[in-house]
Amino acid sequence: MLVPLMKARLYTATEDGSKEVVCHLCHHRCHIAPRHLGICGARRNDDGELVSLVYGRAVSLNPDPIEKKPLFHFLPGTHSMSTGTPGCNFTCAFCQNNDISQFLREFPGRIPMGWTKPDEIVQAALNAGCASMSFTYTEPTIFYEYAEDTGRLGLEKHLPSCFVSNGFMTPETVDAMKDWVRAINVDLKCFNADTYRKVMGGTLDGVLETLVRLHHSGIWLEITTLVVPGMNDSDDELCAIAEFIAKLDPCIPWHVSRFFPHYKMRAQVPTVLSTIQRAIQIGEEAGLKFVYCGNVLDGKYESTWCMDCGALLIRRSGFTVLDMPMLAGGACPDCGKKCPGVWSI
Ligand code: SF4
Incomplete structure (x- = not known):
């Protein structure tokens, strides 16, 4: 067409x-x-x-659990209509979606196939009973116009929008997002400027600057680090990441995820479980209140606990919410302490 x-x-x-x-x-x-x-x-x-070149060129449309983004403190137990287009501003050697993220670098100037209008995404979300829409799979910054038009239409239907992002957008873009994006998960991929430059094709400073601005924007923020053996798994680097987040706000959830071989890192070994446990411990020692594991089944660190009294708020397994004793507004059922997050729209 x-x-x-x-x-x-x-x-x-x-x-x-x-x-x-x-x-x-x-x-x-x-x-x-x-x-x-x-x-x-x-x-x-x-x-x-x-x-x-990518406006309207959605490559997939899936009603994913919001926990898959991962967003653990944003409308838990709901589904989010998830979409993305080809293209990315990074070149991560461990990308899990390189066939779509790097498509436009492999075929420069090619306009991707397909045409899905913003209102069709909104309608698909409503039809599937989703509570939100997520712009994900590749980097939503590069299809900003498409995401914004879809997101603003969604708001008219009480469907908030989420970003899953590498956090490399400019201050102007964050300011433009404030009106219509309600939650974001940013990959803080490492804490080494050389690695950002050589492996991702971006800059550490750019991402850190964006994280600070996002935190002050009113958009709900969670952070993920994929722990890749030999790339970012030293105690020093994990400490630097955890301390940066804790200084920004110790209540920002930090997801530490297990790496599996992909793309240009197919020869690399998966992250061993003890490394994820070490990363969790480092996060807790830095003062972070909510540290979660990803790509690992662990009842304790997949679940949310009251940061004051330790009572169970949300029990998860994988992407499934099994139990949610948390009260309305995020209140602890035992002590009443409010858990930071967005629990209703
Ligand atoms: S500045 Fe614009 S054109 Fe350049 S990589 Fe970023 S989104 Fe793409």
Whole structure:
């Protein structure tokens, strides 16, 4: 189907008459000459106008448990209609979705197949009984226009939106998201500037700056670290991550996930369970109130406990909520302490 390309948002034209534009969606801040693409491959300069090549190009539409994002303190036990488009502004060697995230780098300029309008995503979410929509699978920053139009339509139907992101968006993008995004999980992939540059193709400083801004934006924030053997699993690095989060706010949930071989790290071994246990201990010693394990079945660290009295609030197994003794508004059934999070819309 021939569909006109959507004009991009958050870019500026240079004033030198060259028709070059600067994209301000992410920290790459690509300077893009006419007929050229940004680093993500998802945005093209068409004669001085930046256009999105991925608007409407959803690659999948799944009613996932919100716990799969993972978001553990946002509408627990509900489903979130999840979608994404091809393209990413990072090049993570361990990507689990590299066939779609790196598609536009492998086929530069190719406009992906398919066409799903924003209202069709909203309707699919309503039909499936979802409580929210999630922009995920690849990096939602690079399909910002599509996500925003869908998210704003969803709000009219009382469907809040979530991002699952690498956190590399600019302050301008975070400010634009505040109106319509209600929750975000950001991957803080390591705490080493060289690794961010060489393995992810991004910068540590950019992500840290975004995390601070997100925390103050009013958008509910959770953070995930995929613990990859030999890349970010030293005590020093895990401590640095945990201490950064604790300084920002010890109530931000931290998910430490087990790595399994993928993409360019197929020869790497999976994370051993003792490393995940060590990461959890490091998080707790740093003062974090909510540390969770990912890709590991562990009743204690998949569940949410009152940060004051230790009573059970939400019992999970995998992506399933088994029991939720927590009271309305996130109150502990034993001591009444409110657990931080978004428990209703
Ligand atoms: S979103 Fe894409 S085009 Fe825009 S700055 Fe980031 S990588 Fe460059």
